[in-house]
Amino acid sequence: MTAPLLVFGWGNASRGDDALGPLFVEHLRGRLGASAEGRVDFLDDYQLQVEHALDLVGRERVLFVDASLSCAAPFEAARIEPQRDRTFTTHAMSPAAVLQVYGQLQAGEPPACTLLAIRGERFVLGEPPGAAALRHLDAALGWALDWVR
Amino acid sequence: MAFDLETATAPEGLRRVAIDPVSRVEGHGKVTILLDDQHRVHQVRLHIVEFRGFEKFIEGRPYWEVPVMVQRLCGICPVSHHLAASKAMDRVLGAHPVTPSAEKIRRLMHYGQILQSHALHFFHLSSPDLLFGFDSEVQRRNIVGVIEKHPDIAKKGVMLRKFGQEVIRVTAGKRVHGTGSVPGGMNKHVSREDRELLLRDIGQTIEWAQDAVGIARQLHQSNAALYDGFGSFRSNMLSLVRRDGAMDLYDGVLRARDAAGKVLLDGASDQSYLDLIEEEVRPWTYMKFPHLKSLGRDVGWYRVGPLARVQNCDFIPTPRAEAQRQDFLAWGKGTPVHATLAYHWARMIEALHAAEVIEQLLADPDILAGELMSTGARRGEGVGIIEAPRGTLIHHYRVGADDLVTMCNLVVSTTHNNQAMNEAVRSVARQYLDGHEITEGLLNRIEVAIRAYDPCLSCATHALGRMPLDVSVLGPDGELLDHVLKSHDGTLVHA
Numbered sequence: 001m002t003a004p005l006l007v008f009g010w011g012n013a014s015r016g017d018d019a020l021g022p023l024f025v026e027h028l029r030g031r032l033g034a035s036a037e038g039r040v041d042f043l044d045d046y047q048l049q050v051e052h053a054l055d056l057v058g059r060e061r062v063l064f065v066d067a068s069l070s071c072a073a074p075f076e077a078a079r080i081e082p083q084r085d086r087t088f089t090t091h092a093m094s095p096a097a098v099l100q101v102y103g104q105l106q107a108g109e110p111p112a113c114t115l116l117a118i119r120g121e122r123f124v125l126g127e128p129p130g131a132a133a134l135r136h137l138d139a140a141l142g143w144a145l146d147w148v149r
Numbered sequence: 150m151a152f153d154l155e156t157a158t159a160p161e162g163l164r165r166v167a168i169d170p171v172s173r174v175e176g177h178g179k180v181t182i183l184l185d186d187q188h189r190v191h192q193v194r195l196h197i198v199e200f201r202g203f204e205k206f207i208e209g210r211p212y213w214e215v216p217v218m219v220q221r222l223c224g225i226c227p228v229s230h231h232l233a234a235s236k237a238m239d240r241v242l243g244a245h246p247v248t249p250s251a252e253k254i255r256r257l258m259h260y261g262q263i264l265q266s267h268a269l270h271f272f273h274l275s276s277p278d279l280l281f282g283f284d285s286e287v288q289r290r291n292i293v294g295v296i297e298k299h300p301d302i303a304k305k306g307v308m309l310r311k312f313g314q315e316v317i318r319v320t321a322g323k324r325v326h327g328t329g330s331v332p333g334g335m336n337k338h339v340s341r342e343d344r345e346l347l348l349r350d351i352g353q354t355i356e357w358a359q360d361a362v363g364i365a366r367q368l369h370q371s372n373a374a375l376y377d378g379f380g381s382f383r384s385n386m387l388s389l390v391r392r393d394g395a396m397d398l399y400d401g402v403l404r405a406r407d408a409a410g411k412v413l414l415d416g417a418s419d420q421s422y423l424d425l426i427e428e429e430v431r432p433w434t435y436m437k438f439p440h441l442k443s444l445g446r447d448v449g450w451y452r453v454g455p456l457a458r459v460q461n462c463d464f465i466p467t468p469r470a471e472a473q474r475q476d477f478l479a480w481g482k483g484t485p486v487h488a489t490l491a492y493h494w495a496r497m498i499e500a501l502h503a504a505e506v507i508e509q510l511l512a513d514p515d516i517l518a519g520e521l522m523s524t525g526a527r528r529g530e531g532v533g534i535i536e537a538p539r540g541t542l543i544h545h546y547r548v549g550a551d552d553l554v555t556m557c558n559l560v561v562s563t564t565h566n567n568q569a570m571n572e573a574v575r576s577v578a579r580q581y582l583d584g585h586e587i588t589e590g591l592l593n594r595i596e597v598a599i600r601a602y603d604p605c606l607s608c609a610t611h612a613l614g615r616m617p618l619d620v621s622v623l624g625p626d627g628e629l630l631d632h633v634l635k636s637h638d639g640t641l642v643h644a
Contacts, residue, residue, distance in 0.1 A: 014221045046325055050269060051311045104303035125206065125221075 002058035003041040005148060009065035010045050017120030017133040020067040024118065027141055032148065040148055048093040053101040059111040063147060064095040065140075067120035067133070074136035075118045077143065082110060114147070116140060152447075152568075154575040157183050157192035166587055180574060180595055188585060193578045195571045195599070196434045207557040212238055212548045213332055215557075219544070220326045227326055228262035228317055229537035233544040236400070238332030239523070240420065240531025241548045250519030251334035256399045257510045258320035258329065259535065260503040263398055264358070265313025266538035267455075267500035270603045271361055272306025275493045302364065305357040309500070312347075312354045316507060319343035334522040344511055351508045355469070358501040362473045365497040369490065370480070379580075380489035380573040380598040383408035385441065385450065386457035387565065389536050392416070394463030396502065398536040404461055405441060405451060410485045413441065419534040422543055428560065436567050439560060450568035453540030454602065455495035460485050465498070467505035473498045489573045492601040537562050539603055563604040573598040 007028060009021030022044040029042045036042075043055055056062055064080070082099035095115055102110040119136045120129075129137070157163060163183040183192035207215060216234040220227030232255055239245040246252070314324045319339055321327025329335055369376045385408060389401035403417040403425065417425055428437035429446050440449035451457070460478070465471040477498060480486060486495075510516060533544045540562030547556035563570075577598045581591050 012221075049310070050272060050307050051314060053307065054311065101303065101307065105307060 001038070003039055004060040005040040006043060006055065006059050006062045007040060007065065007144070007148075008043040008045075008052070008055065008062065010048055011067055012046055014125060016122045016124045016127040017067050017129050018123045019129050020118045020120055020133055020137055021065045023129065023137060024065045024116075024140060024144070027137070028144055028148075031141065031145065036148070048095060048098055050093070050098070050101050052098050053105055053110075056098070056102050056110055056113075057106065061147075062111055062113045063116055063144065064113060065116045065118065066095075067123075068117035069120060071117040071119050073119040073132075074139035075116060075143065077114055077116045077147075080113050080115045116144065152571070152575075154190065154193045154578065155571070160192065163191055166592075180599075182578060182582065184582075184587075188583075188587070190578045190583045193571070193575045194433055195567075195574050196436075204557040204559060207546075207554050210554050211552050212241060212546070212554055213552075215546065215554060216330055216332065217326070217328050226262075226266065226537060226539070228258055228321065229535055229542050230544070231321065231327065231330055232259055232399070233533040233535045233537075233542050234546075235330040235332060236533030236535065237531040237544045237546050238533070238548075239334075240533070241528055241546060242332050242531075243525030243528050244333035244523040245525070245531075247334045247523045248520045250338065250515045251521050251523070252399075253510055253513055253515050254320050254335045254337075254339060254521075255330055257339070257507060257516060258317055258327075259399050260506045260510070261313045261316025261320065263313075263538055264354075264500055264503040264507065265310045265317070267496045267503070268306050268309035268313060268358075268361070270538075271365065271493065271497055271500070272303060272310070275365070275496075275600075302361075305360060309354060309357055309361070309504075312350055313503075316347060319347065331522075333524065336521065338518060338521070339516045341517060344517065347507070348511055351504070351511060355501070355504045355508060358497070358504040359469055359473075362494070362497040362501050365494040366473075366476065369488075369494050376490045377488045379594075380576045380601070381487055382569075382572045382576050383487050384452045384569055384572070385413060385444075385448075386461050386485070387441075387451040387453050388458045388461040388541060389419070389534060390415075390462050391466075395466045396458060396462040396464070396499075397466075398458070398499070398503075400535070403534070406461055406485070408485065408487065410460070414443070419543075420532045422532060422534065422545075422560075426560070428564070434567075436564055438567050439565050440568070451565065452569040453562055453565040454492065454538075455499050456486070456492045457540070458536060459495040459498055465502050467502050467509070469505055470498055470502035473501060489576075489598055489601045539563060540565055563602070566602050566604070570599060570602050570604065573601070 007025055009023070009025040011018040011021035013019040013022050025042050025044045029036065032040060043052075045052070068076070080096050080099065082103050083094070083096040084100050095113065099110045099113060118133070118140045120133050122130055122133075160183055163185055166182040166184060167179060179196045181192075181194050181196065182190060184190060207218060210218060215238060216231050219230040219234045235255070236245075239247055247255070317327065318324045321329040322337065329337055385405055387403070387405045389397060390404045391397035391401045394404075401419075402415070403419060403422065404415045405413040407413050414425065425442060426439050427442045427446075427449075428439045430437055438446065438450065440446050441451065443449065459465075459474055465474050477486065477491075477494060480491075529549070530547045531545075535542050541560075542562055543558075543560040545556075545558040546554055549555050574595055577594050581594050585591060
C-alpha cells in the first residue's frame with residue numbers, strides 16, 4: 001500500500017548547505033518516528049530525475065525539499081505546478097519538470113505538490129552545513145510537522 | 150594558429166553577449182559572444198568551469214576508498230567514475246586482469262548505466278530539440294507526425310531509464326553511489342532473485358530501445374538539411390575499441406580516426422595515454438583542451454562519445470545495434486557523419502547495444518558464482534579508461550607504499566569534447582547569429598548545440614534560485630544595454 005504522503009529531499013551531503021534536503025528528510029523521519037508508519041514515505045537522492053515521477057504515483061500530497069540560494073530566510077513553501085524544463089544538460093531537473101513527466105506517464109494530474117526551499121549560503125565540496133543553514137533547517141522542520149498532519 | 154572565432158582581433162568596441170546557464174554555485178557553464186554594431190559575430194567562446202579540486206580531494210586518501218569517493222562529485226554519472234577508478238586501482242595492485250566473474254558483473258553495471266543515461270538524454274533533452282526551429286510547414290508536419298505516431302515515447306524513456314537503474318542497483322548495491330566494484334574485482338555476485346527480476350523485463354527493454362533508434366533515425370532523416378547542417382564541422386574521433394575492432398564501452402585499446410575516417414592511431418594501450426594525449430591550457434576557461442600529441446593543438450583535437458564510438462569501431466558485436474549502425478553509416482554515403490545532431494541518433498544505437506549486452510550477460514552463469522577477486526605484484530601506478538555515456542573517461546593514480554594516493558589525474562569526457570563544443574557553438578553563431586538581432590530563439594540554438602553533447606559539468610549541487618539563463622548585453626564602454634533572464638520553464642523576462 002502506498003503511503004498517502006511523500007517527503008522527498010534532494011542534494012549532495014558532501015557539499016555544505018546542499019545537504020539541507022537529505023538532512024531534512026533524516027530529521028523529519030526521526031521526529032515523526034512510528035507515527036509516520038503507513039502514512040508518510042521518505043525519499044532522498046542527489047538529483048531529481050525523470051523516474052522520480054513514478055514515486056509520486058498513488059500519493060495524495062508530496063513535499064519536495066531542497067536548499068535555495070535565493071529564497072527568503074529561513075525558508076519558503078509554495079505549491080508547484082507541472083512545467084517543462086528547457087535546460088542544456090541532464091544533470092539538473094526541476095520539481096515542476098518531474099510533475100510534467102508525471103502527466104505524460106499517467107495522463108492525469110499529479111498529486112498536490114509543495115516545494116519547501118530552505119535558505120542555504122555555501123555549497124563547497126567537503127564542508128559541513130553552516131550554522132545559519134542548520135537554523136533554517138530547524139525552522140523548516142517546525143513548519144513541516146504541521147504539513148504532515 | 151588561432152581557431153576561427155575564438156579570439157576577436159580587436160575586442161575593444163565590440164558588444165558582449167553572455168549566455169550563462171547555471172546549475173552550480175560556481176557558475177560553470179557560460180557562452181560569451183562579441184558582436185560589432187552591425188551584429189556581426191567576432192568571437193564565440195564556451196567557458197566551462199570544470200571542478201578541478203577533485204585531484205586534491207583524492208590525494209592522501211587510502212586507495213581502497215577511491216572507487217567510492219570519486220562518485221561523490223556527481224549524482225548523475227557516478228558509475229563511470231566508480232569503474233574507471235577500480236580499473237586503475239586493479240593496475241596499481243597488479244590485479245589486472247580481474248576474474249571473469251568480476252569483469253562480467255562490472256560490465257553489467259556499466260551497460261546498465263549506459264542504457265539509463267542515454268535513455269534519460271533522449272527522453273528529457275532530445276525530443277524538445279528535435280522539434281525546434283522548423284520554418285517549413287511541410288517539415289513541421291512531418292516531425293509532428295512522427296511524434297504523434299509514438300505517443301508513449303515519454304513512458305518508454307522513463308521505463309528504459311528505470312530498468313538501467315535497476316541493473317546498477319543489483320550490481321553496485323545502490324542506484325546511486327554504490328560500492329560493488331573494488332580494487333581487484335567485485336565484492337558481490339548478482340543474486341538469482343535479482344537476475345530473474347531483470348530477465349523479466351529485458352525483452353521489452355530491447356524492443357523499446359529499438360523503437361527509440363527508429364524514432365531518432367526518422368527524425369533525423371525527415372529533416373536532413375537541418376540535421377546534417379546544424380552546428381556541423383569535421384573532426385577527428387577518439388574512443389576505446391576491442392582489440393578486434395569491435396565496439397567495447399568497458400575496456401579496450403585506444404583508436405583515433407581523422408575526419409575522413411582514416412585511422413590515425415590504433416591498438417594503443419590505455420596505460421600509455423600520456424604518450425598520446427596532451428592537454429593545453431587557455432587563459433579564458435578553466436577547462437583544458439586535449440589533443441593528439443602527434444598532430445599538435447591546431448589539428449589534433451577530436452570528438453568523443455556516441456558519434457565517435459559508432460564510427461570508430463569496425464562493428465558492434467550485437468546484431469540489432471550493428472544493423473542500426475549500418476543504416477547510420479549508409480547515411481554518410483561512405484564518409485563519416487559529422488553532424489552535431491547525429492549524436493542523438495548514435496546515442497540511441499548505443500542504448501540498443503547496451504540492452505543487448507545486458508541480455509547476454511544476464512544469461513551468463515559467471516555473474517551468479519565464481520571467484521571475484523584477483524591479486525598480483527604491486528606496481529604503484531595505474532590508469533583506468535572507460536567509455537562513459539558522454540565519452541572517454543580517464544583515471545590515473547599513483548599510490549605510495551603506505552597505501553595513500555599521491556597523485557590523481559582525471560580527464561573527463563566533457564574535457565575531451567571542449568574544442569568540439571566550442572566549434573559547434575561557433576558554427577551555430579556563424580549560421581544563425583551573424584548579422585541578426587539577438588533573440589531568445591537564436592540564443593536557444595546555441596544551447597541546442599551544447600545539449601547534443603550532454604556535457605557533464607561536475608554538478609551534484611543544484612541550488613534553487615539560480616536562473617538557467619542570464620544574458621547581458623554590454624556596450625563598448627561597459628554600459629548595460631539589455632538584460633534578459635530566462636527561467637527553467639522558458640519564461641523570458643527583460644530585467
